[in-house]
Amino acid sequence: MRGSAILFSLLVAAAGAFPAAAAELIGDAERGRELFRQCSGCHEVGPGARNRIGPHLNGIFGRRAASVDGFFYSKALRRAGADGLVWHLDTLDAYIANPKVLVSGTRMSYRGMKNAEDRADLLAYLRQFSDNPRDIPEADPTAVRREVELAPDVLAIKGDPEYGEYLASECKTCHQASGRDDGIPSITMWPEEDFVIAMHAYKQKLRPHPVMQMIAERLSNEEIAALAAYFATLKEE
Amino acid sequence: MKLNRRTFIGASAAAASALAAPTVWGAAHGRPKVVVIGGGAGGATAARYIAKDSDGGIDVTLVEPTRKYYTCFFSNLYLGGFRDFESLGHTYGKLASDYGINVVHDWAVGVDRDARKVTLASGAVLDYDRLVISPGIDFVEGSVPGWDINAQNEMPHAYKAGSQTQLLKAQVENMREGGLFAMVAPPNPYRCPPGPYERVSMVAHVLKAKNPTAKILILDPKEKFSKQALFEEGWQKHYPGMIERIGPDFGGDKVEVRPDSMEVVIDGEVQKVDVCNVIPAQKAGRICELAGITDGRWAPVVPHTMQSRMDENIHVLGDASAQGDMPKSGFSANSQAKVCATAVRGALTGSKVFPAKFSNTCWSLVATDDGIKVGATYEATDEKIASTGGFVSQTGEDPELRKRTYEESLGWYAGITADMFG
Numbered sequence: 001m002r003g004s005a006i007l008f009s010l011l012v013a014a015a016g017a018f019p020a021a022a023a024e025l026i027g028d029a030e031r032g033r034e035l036f037r038q039c040s041g042c043h044e045v046g047p048g049a050r051n052r053i054g055p056h057l058n059g060i061f062g063r064r065a066a067s068v069d070g071f072f073y074s075k076a077l078r079r080a081g082a083d084g085l086v087w088h089l090d091t092l093d094a095y096i097a098n099p100k101v102l103v104s105g106t107r108m109s110y111r112g113m114k115n116a117e118d119r120a121d122l123l124a125y126l127r128q129f130s131d132n133p134r135d136i137p138e139a140d141p142t143a144v145r146r147e148v149e150l151a152p153d154v155l156a157i158k159g160d161p162e163y164g165e166y167l168a169s170e171c172k173t174c175h176q177a178s179g180r181d182d183g184i185p186s187i188t189m190w191p192e193e194d195f196v197i198a199m200h201a202y203k204q205k206l207r208p209h210p211v212m213q214m215i216a217e218r219l220s221n222e223e224i225a226a227l228a229a230y231f232a233t234l235k236e237e
Numbered sequence: 238m239k240l241n242r243r244t245f246i247g248a249s250a251a252a253a254s255a256l257a258a259p260t261v262w263g264a265a266h267g268r269p270k271v272v273v274i275g276g277g278a279g280g281a282t283a284a285r286y287i288a289k290d291s292d293g294g295i296d297v298t299l300v301e302p303t304r305k306y307y308t309c310f311f312s313n314l315y316l317g318g319f320r321d322f323e324s325l326g327h328t329y330g331k332l333a334s335d336y337g338i339n340v341v342h343d344w345a346v347g348v349d350r351d352a353r354k355v356t357l358a359s360g361a362v363l364d365y366d367r368l369v370i371s372p373g374i375d376f377v378e379g380s381v382p383g384w385d386i387n388a389q390n391e392m393p394h395a396y397k398a399g400s401q402t403q404l405l406k407a408q409v410e411n412m413r414e415g416g417l418f419a420m421v422a423p424p425n426p427y428r429c430p431p432g433p434y435e436r437v438s439m440v441a442h443v444l445k446a447k448n449p450t451a452k453i454l455i456l457d458p459k460e461k462f463s464k465q466a467l468f469e470e471g472w473q474k475h476y477p478g479m480i481e482r483i484g485p486d487f488g489g490d491k492v493e494v495r496p497d498s499m500e501v502v503i504d505g506e507v508q509k510v511d512v513c514n515v516i517p518a519q520k521a522g523r524i525c526e527l528a529g530i531t532d533g534r535w536a537p538v539v540p541h542t543m544q545s546r547m548d549e550n551i552h553v554l555g556d557a558s559a560q561g562d563m564p565k566s567g568f569s570a571n572s573q574a575k576v577c578a579t580a581v582r583g584a585l586t587g588s589k590v591f592p593a594k595f596s597n598t599c600w601s602l603v604a605t606d607d608g609i610k611v612g613a614t615y616e617a618t619d620e621k622i623a624s625t626g627g628f629v630s631q632t633g634e635d636p637e638l639r640k641r642t643y644e645e646s647l648g649w650y651a652g653i654t655a656d657m658f659g
Contacts, residue, residue, distance in 0.1 A: 162589065163591060165290075166575075166579055166591040167591075167594070169286065169575040169578075170572065170575065170594060170596055172652065172655075172656050173568060173571050173572065173596075173649070173652055173653050173656055174598075174648060174649045174652040174653070175652060176651065176652050176655050176656075177655070178655070180651065180655075181648065182647055182648045182650075182651035182652070183644040183645050183646070183647040183648025183649070183651070184645055184648030184649060184651075184652055210610075210612070210628040211598055211610070211612055211628070213628075214596070214612055214613070214614055214626060214627060214628055215596065215614065217614075217626065218594075218614055218625060218626070
């Protein structure tokens with residue numbers, strides 16, 4: 001905590017300087033780029049970043065919580081935004097340390113980054129994508145890592161949401177429909193493509209979790225598409 | 238989309254014969270009625286899914302004696318001090334208010350299958366078009382010589398969660414220094430295969446902190462048990478020298494108990510004990526016998542729909558059913574309830590019936606942050622629910638992975654209880 005307070009004062013001191021310099025004062029952005037791999041399953045940042053499982057993170061610094069257009073946030077995060085939560089170095093630091101401590105009920109299924117230096121480096125990296133679009137590097141180091149190569153026709157399958165709803169009843173024994181995460185991640189309102197890619201990654205045993213490998217193994221391409229279609233539209237209950 | 242539809246032709250054709258009748262019948266009789274007996278992992282889930290997915294099209298009544306239901310799953314964690322008792326308790330308010338289920342707190346004491354009526358202890362009678370029975374287990378009388386239900390205060394079973402669980406915890410915590418905790422383990426098949434051994438782990442966890450010279454003795458009629466290598470590895474690691482197990486080779490199958498003198502007799506040899514947890518042999522909840530749908534101790538079912546093999550208007554879920562390869566667990570009951578719900582809705586309202594899919598995962602806690610799990614998927618065959626593959630935790634796993642497995646079990650508990658109670 002004391003660490004982040006010092007960092008915060010450094011940032012204040014740097015106000016007015018251009019973002020790269022500000023980032024430098026926060027931490028090691030190069031290292032932060034590596035750490036961002038933990039986030040890139042859900043978030044994009046940089047040129048062309050889009051909303052995925054989580055909202056894009058361009059311009060995150062200074063942005064009010066739950067304010068990216070076109071992203072459907074959890075009730076909890078919308079409430080926090082309405083209550084005045086703004087993403088600054090200190091609030092981001094607290095959120096990344098343990099999302100649910102700051103916003104209980106967030107759908108962000110991330111256990112938290114415990115090490116203060118790691119968080120500082122990560123935030124230094126993210127800082128580069130705020131304030132001034134001209135400073136966003138042209139390279140594309142942050143595109144979501146594709147875990148699995150899927151034939152276009154598999155990705156193009158249009159799922160049957162009614163079948164998906166029935167199949168999803170199996171998922172809901174563990175994954176809460178509300179999107180609450182008490183130890184098992186939320187899959188509510190994932191974009192269809194991310195869902196399909198994740199399930200095929202389990203099916204092909206590229207993702208390691210034994211329960212998910214077991215469940216995915218017997219799902220057909222059509223069944224995965226059906227599940228994706230259902231969960232993408234599931235509203236918080 | 239078109240592939241989907243084709244895949245389902247088989248299932249729809251199977252359901253078609255069921256569809257014709259209810260349409261006619263529905264018009265004549267108004268809303269079809271479903272009665273669910275038992276508000277646990279099978280019954281509560283089935284009631285909720287039938288009510289939710291039929292959008293008020295089916296009149297659902299849930300009969301459950303207790304106003305607050307304490308889950309048997311995770312009750313071992315309460316014994317170990319990892320959860321408080323109230324965290325295991327769930328009420329039926331949301332099932333009534335959010336899903337329109339009539340929740341009746343009463344005992345079902347009779348089923349008239351010809352007239353399709355359930356009689357309650359209060360004398361009330363409920364009509365049904367489909368009956369779902371998910372009563373859990375009862376104990377086989379005389380399976381442990383010397384023990385009957387009247388001895389449950391001296392030697393608790395604690396295998397239905399509630400006051401028995403609290404009693405056993407109090408006995409463990411107040412056991413004399415250096416005392417002996419004995420468990421009479423049940424023969425197969427029984428509720429929650431890893432349950433007795435997770436319980437031993439939790440008792441050992443408490444004793445290690447409070448009463449480290451105490452010992453634990455397991456008297457076991459079975460050669461082998463669920464997750465055996467994982468439990469034995471954990472016991473050696475966390476509780477060395479504390480736990481002894483006597484299997485059938487050494488008389489673990491020839492055990493008599495004397496609740497008055499707090500003794501167990503193992504193949505003729507008398508052993509004084511301080512706390513004794515007797516988990517008797519088990520059978521389907523008594524209402525199954527009363528309904529006449531048992532064959533031996535359990536109620537056999539058709540795997541595709543969970544319908545009783547004795548009566549197509551009755552579905553049996555969870556521990557009480559004889560279905561094949563699935564373990565008797567809350568997870569299994571919850572999984573079977575969803576297959577049952579889609580079959581019941583299809584039969585009564587003509588909704589699309591999808592092919593049965595079942596799965597189960599059982600997490601167990603061995604010590605603080607040392608979680609293990611076993612799981613499998615299943616399919617319906619004409620003969621039985623058959624296993625199609627599975628996994629089990631490995632011995633020698635990284636402590637970080639074990640911790641994550643434990644945390645995952647907490648997530649599962651929150652998930653399944655939300656899935657049951659809304």
